[in-house]
Amino acid sequence: MNKSAITVKSLSFIRDSRKIINNISFSVSPGELVGIIGPNGAGKSTLIKLILGLLKQNSGEIYIEDIILDKYSPKDLYKKIAFVPQENNLDFPTTVLETVLLGRIPHLSRFHLENDDDYKIAEEALAATGLEIFSERFSNQISMGEKQLVTIAKALAQETKLIFLDEPTSSLDVSHTIQIMEILKGLTIKGKTIISAIHDLNTASRYCDKILIINNGEIKGFGKAEEVLTREIIQDAFSVDVNIQCSEHTGNILIEPINTKS
Amino acid sequence: MRIKEKLLLSITLSFIFLITAFLISISLGTVDVSVKELFTIFKSLLTGDTLSEPRQNINTIILNIRLPRVILAILVGGGLSIVGAVMQSIFKNPMAEPGILGWSSGGAFFAVIVIYTGLTYKSILFLPLFAFLGTLLTALIIYKVATVKSETPNTLLLLTGIAIGSLFVSLISLILIMSDVWSIREILFWLMGGLDAAGWQQVKLAAAPIIFGSIIIMFYGRDLNALLISEDTASTLGIDVGKTKIWLFLFSSLIVGASVSVSGVIGFVGLIIPHILRLIIGSDNRIILPVSFIAGGAFLALADLVARTIISPEEIRLGIITSFIGVPFFIYLLRKNRFKISGLYE
Numbered sequence: 379m380n381k382s383a384i385t386v387k388s389l390s391f392i393r394d395s396r397k398i399i400n401n402i403s404f405s406v407s408p409g410e411l412v413g414i415i416g417p418n419g420a421g422k423s424t425l426i427k428l429i430l431g432l433l434k435q436n437s438g439e440i441y442i443e444d445i446i447l448d449k450y451s452p453k454d455l456y457k458k459i460a461f462v463p464q465e466n467n468l469d470f471p472t473t474v475l476e477t478v479l480l481g482r483i484p485h486l487s488r489f490h491l492e493n494d495d496d497y498k499i500a501e502e503a504l505a506a507t508g509l510e511i512f513s514e515r516f517s518n519q520i521s522m523g524e525k526q527l528v529t530i531a532k533a534l535a536q537e538t539k540l541i542f543l544d545e546p547t548s549s550l551d552v553s554h555t556i557q558i559m560e561i562l563k564g565l566t567i568k569g570k571t572i573i574s575a576i577h578d579l580n581t582a583s584r585y586c587d588k589i590l591i592i593n594n595g596e597i598k599g600f601g602k603a604e605e606v607l608t609r610e611i612i613q614d615a616f617s618v619d620v621n622i623q624c625s626e627h628t629g630n631i632l633i634e635p636i637n638t639k640s
Numbered sequence: 641m642r643i644k645e646k647l648l649l650s651i652t653l654s655f656i657f658l659i660t661a662f663l664i665s666i667s668l669g670t671v672d673v674s675v676k677e678l679f680t681i682f683k684s685l686l687t688g689d690t691l692s693e694p695r696q697n698i699n700t701i702i703l704n705i706r707l708p709r710v711i712l713a714i715l716v717g718g719g720l721s722i723v724g725a726v727m728q729s730i731f732k733n734p735m736a737e738p739g740i741l742g743w744s745s746g747g748a749f750f751a752v753i754v755i756y757t758g759l760t761y762k763s764i765l766f767l768p769l770f771a772f773l774g775t776l777l778t779a780l781i782i783y784k785v786a787t788v789k790s791e792t793p794n795t796l797l798l799l800t801g802i803a804i805g806s807l808f809v810s811l812i813s814l815i816l817i818m819s820d821v822w823s824i825r826e827i828l829f830w831l832m833g834g835l836d837a838a839g840w841q842q843v844k845l846a847a848a849p850i851i852f853g854s855i856i857i858m859f860y861g862r863d864l865n866a867l868l869i870s871e872d873t874a875s876t877l878g879i880d881v882g883k884t885k886i887w888l889f890l891f892s893s894l895i896v897g898a899s900v901s902v903s904g905v906i907g908f909v910g911l912i913i914p915h916i917l918r919l920i921i922g923s924d925n926r927i928i929l930p931v932s933f934i935a936g937g938a939f940l941a942l943a944d945l946v947a948r949t950i951i952s953p954e955e956i957r958l959g960i961i962t963s964f965i966g967v968p969f970f971i972y973l974l975r976k977n978r979f980k981i982s983g984l985y986e
Contacts, residue, residue: 427872430875430876432872432875432876452878452879452880453878455878456876456877456878459876460876461872461873461876463870463872463873463876465870466869466870466873467732467868467869467870469732470728470729470732470734470868470918470923471918471919471922471923472865472868472922472923472924473922476865476922476923476924477869480862480865480866480869480873480877481877483862483866483877483878483879484877484878486862488859488862489859491643491644491647491926492642492643497642516922529869529873532873536877
């Protein structure tokens with residue numbers, strides 16, 4: 379049987395008698411970069427939190443590498459999946475290296491300090507995100523984009539096969555957006571599976587192997603960019619009329635919003 | 641520098657500070673005793689030698705008055721500082737300290753009840769016992785009120801703490817209005833915080849909860865580092881955030897309860913000590929927690945020394961001294977360019 383990285387079967391989540399996630403099923407293969415897109419409040423973050431075990435579903439099953447989520451102990455689960463949340467407080471003066479070393483927590487017992495191997499792994503994570511020179515800088519002295527890279531490096535130091543990100547580029551400038559997406563893309567080539575909520579359709583179209591479009595907690599489309607980023611699906615999910623072209627430079631789909639569909 | 645070396649260096653340096661503060665606090669007072677004499681006294685304790693007549697008086701002062709007082713100062717200062725460091729990390733809020741959660745006001749309220757009703761005269765243990773249990777009870781009430789659908793959001797907890805704390809302050813004011821002059825004096829004296837009642841009995845009462853609570857808390861340094869970034873980050877590193885918070889609150893309230901019970905409400909220590917240390921050694925809680933305890937203890941011992949010697953034989957309330965020493969030093973550190981290391985401290 380072909381091992382899947384993640385399988386979600388008939389997943390539903392209800393909060394305050396409202397269905398936030400409604401009977402969602404999909405499967406992600408190892409080494410894929412999957413973008414989750416959808417309007418604000420569509421259920422993107424909730425879906426990610428369910429798969430991460432931060433929320434408990436009302437019905438349905440989640441499998442991580444073909445093992446049901448409930449079977450994992452927290453430590454074992456977070457040796458498999460890492461998370462880069464949308465908001466991180468890096469206001470207290472911790473160094474970049476110290477923050478990245480937090481990724482080693484699932485691998486260490488309460489009574490052990492990080493050893494040379496842990497430092498080596500953290501330093502490699504810093505190198506992979508281009509942050510070596512910031513190693514001893516304080517996390518609150520660096521830019522937003524660099525902060526986001528620090529949390530990605532933390533996830534790398536966790537040495538997991540899967541990484542989840544919640545809108546990692548939402549508040550970044552275009553150069554940091556490209557930098558982060560290139561890094562993520564590079565990681566999938568090295569065999570990591572990456573699932574990221576992405577707010578910008580063109581970023582998703584350019585970098586993701588597959589795109590999962592959700593709205594009102596339901597899947598509106600799941601597949602390659604050219605299959606799912608169609609005018610009809612986008613209208614259905616975002617209530618926006620769009621013009622779709624093909625980029626002369628990259629060959630990617632370019633989406634240009636025209637006006638809101640009433 | 642790696643964590644092991646940094647931890648060792650920070651603890652060694654803060655320990656030297658503590659020993660120095662301890663020796664200075666023991667030797668100075670209405671009667672000054674030289675460090676050499678101190679050692680003679682300590683040596684006689686160990687060897688059982690009898691001391692000459694004048695030495696015996698000094699012996700009594702040192703062993704029965706100063707020693708318990710200095711030890712109590714170290715325990716209370718250390719305990720309040722470590723709890724301050726914990727609160728600031730859990731709430732990701734630099735303003736957090738033991739007082740802000742309303743715990744101390746709750747403890748104080750119960751102590752004031754004891755004074756008002758005259759229970760103090762029944763047994764000297766009533767006051768510390770009520771203050772201690774009152775603090776724990778207040779912490780529990782605040783936690784319960786702030787828990788909705790088995791979740792305890794930080795903002796709700798902080799605001800509930802402030803609200804219930806204010807309620808207790810109002811109740812204390814109400815009792816003050818109804819009290820006679822003597823009780824008012826006694827209540828105010830107690831509310832301003834001080835260690836003048838310190839004896840071996842108080843040390844016995846406070847030592848176990850403060851030391852035990854602080855040691856347990858020290859093992860949560862790494863969890864607090866993760867919590868400092870975000871609760872989701874901590875959860876996805878395998879930390880049970882809910883349980884961790886409950887344990888930390890439990891042991892923190894134990895420490896604050898024990899501190900309030902023997903010294904009244906001493907403000908500022910829990911706020912300032914962890915911040916000063918973060919400015920010097922960064923925010924790694926595995927270092928900040930033990931060093932907060934050691935340095936916080938040393939700080940309060942020195943502050944108490946000032947409190948009891950500056951207008952000797954009269955005493956100034958310790959709470960006043962901690963603010964007088966702490967505030968200018970804190971502002972100096974904040975403004976000093978070298979320490980402008982972060983947005984937080986700019």
